[in-house]
Amino acid sequence: MGRLTGGDPSLLRRINSAVVLQALRDSRDGPGAEAPTLTDLVRLTGLSRPTVEGVVEGLIAAGLVLAAEPGEGGTRRQGRPARRFRFRAEAGHLLGVEIGSHRVAALLSDLRGGMLGSTVRAVPESASADERLEQVRAVVPELLRAAGVTRGSLRAVGVGSPGIVEADGTVRLCTALPGWTGLPLAQRLRRSFRCPVLVENDANAAAVAEHWKGAGVGCDDLAVVLAGLSPGAGSLIGGRLHRGYGGAAGEIGALHLLGREATPEETLSTPGQPLHPLDDAAVARVFERARGGDARAREAVERFVRRLVHDVAALVLALDPELVVVGGWAAGMDSVLVPLREELARYCLRPPRVELSVLGDAAVATGALRLALDHVEEQLFAVEGRVTARR
Structure with a gap:
């Protein structure tokens, strides 16, 4: 790869184009908001007016920017209106x-x-x-x-x-x-x-979803646990997704393979026999019976929560997140929060906040x-x- 220098005109064009485009993309958009003028873009980017003019024309030619109609997004004024420009999100x-x-x-x-x-x-x-x-x-x-x-x-x-x-x-x-x-x-x-x-x-x-639009907005150190047949977790550290060396970070559902925990079929069993078939529908029925007061179902759910606590505790001790978001099967169970918080307080040196997913199935x-x-x-x-x- 060739060496880039500070005077490389191609590099400078890319930099300036990115700066102007981001200013347009991040500008207020919606009822009552006005698209920025060239003067606004000069102020927002710190670039010279001729540079901004050239970049905007290039972005219009590329189909990423559109000259807004006079008064678009705001009120009409007397005299000749200044040209306004908007990012073409529909491009x-x-x-x-x-x-x-x-x-x-x-x-x-x-x-x-x-x-x-x-x-x-x-x-x-x-x-x-x-x-x-x-x-x-x-x-x-x-x-x-x-x-x-x-x-x-x-x-x-x-x-x-x-x-x-x-x-x-x-x-x-x-x-x-x-x-x-x-x-x-x-x-x-x-x-x-x-x-x-x-x-x-x-x-x-x-x-990534909970950090963007869910329970983790504004929190850069978080773990999201999908409680399912084999619980899995995703985590952000310093706002960056942590995948691990081989992409296997967060596979906490494998802990039962160590021989210290029962299999999911045994954990969620109500009659004393392994639950079969073990699928979302079968588990939903167990949770529903538990909410209705069925003693065996409540015992099964309690076993499920204890296992989930052990899995999450291992994750928390390793990563020390500020927040743990619980999704999957447990996302609709308010009752899971209290035992999770209490048990994590026992197991962990610094217990994190624990919240249910607000995105649910859409996460x-x-x-x-x-x-x-x-x-x-x-x-x-x-x-x-x-x-x-x-x-």
Whole structure:
């Protein structure tokens, strides 16, 4: 790679373009708000007026910026109005997809992350990898048609999936979905899209979502636990997603393999026999009976909470997060918070705050969408070396 110098005109153009575009993207948008003028952009960016004028014209030509109509987003004034400009959030679109044991869900947004639509389709737990991927291919055009968006406008697709996911989007290990271990998921999905496809572990995606729009807004050190058949956790440290060396960080559901805990089938059993089949519907029935006062179901839920506490305590002792967000099966159970808080206070040197997920079933798809948005923003705004804009 050639050496970049401070006087490289190509680099300076990229820096200035990114700075102006970000100022436009971050400007207030909505009823009563006015799009910025050239004078506003000069003030916001610190660039000279000729530089801003040249950058804006280039961004208009690229389809990322639009000259706003006089009075758009504000009130009309006497005399010749100053030209105003806005970021074209509609210039591209993003998809966030969740591939789960029993469903496929998708969210669609513009380039600001504004939600344009969503869809969910049930998938049998026994569905093969090919059948599950076919459901993904089926829900996407359905969602695009409903929103009036063309497939060609997609800039990136984020996908949240169970399992340990490698950097290239291959699922190295997954016990939740048939035929998923070893699946080159990103490669398979790229056949259906003309844009980058980013695959992430579902708990990691949920952590990104809670930090963006959920219980973890404003908190940069948090862990999100998806309480399911095999509890998994995603964590952010200093605001950055922590995947671990091999992408297996947060796989706390493997703790029972150490022989110190019962299997999920035994933990959630009500008649003394392993729960079979062990799926979301069966577990939901156990929780429902517990809420209704069934003694055996309450004992099963208590065992589930104790196991969850042990798993979460191990995570908290290792990471020392400020906040633990609980999702998955336990997301709708207010009763899980008190025992979790009490037991973590016993086990942990500095107990974290514990909250239920506010995103619920939408957490994984929302996080996948945020990852797609991060990818596009990096393309639009990131510049090598993070060099300061030049006048």
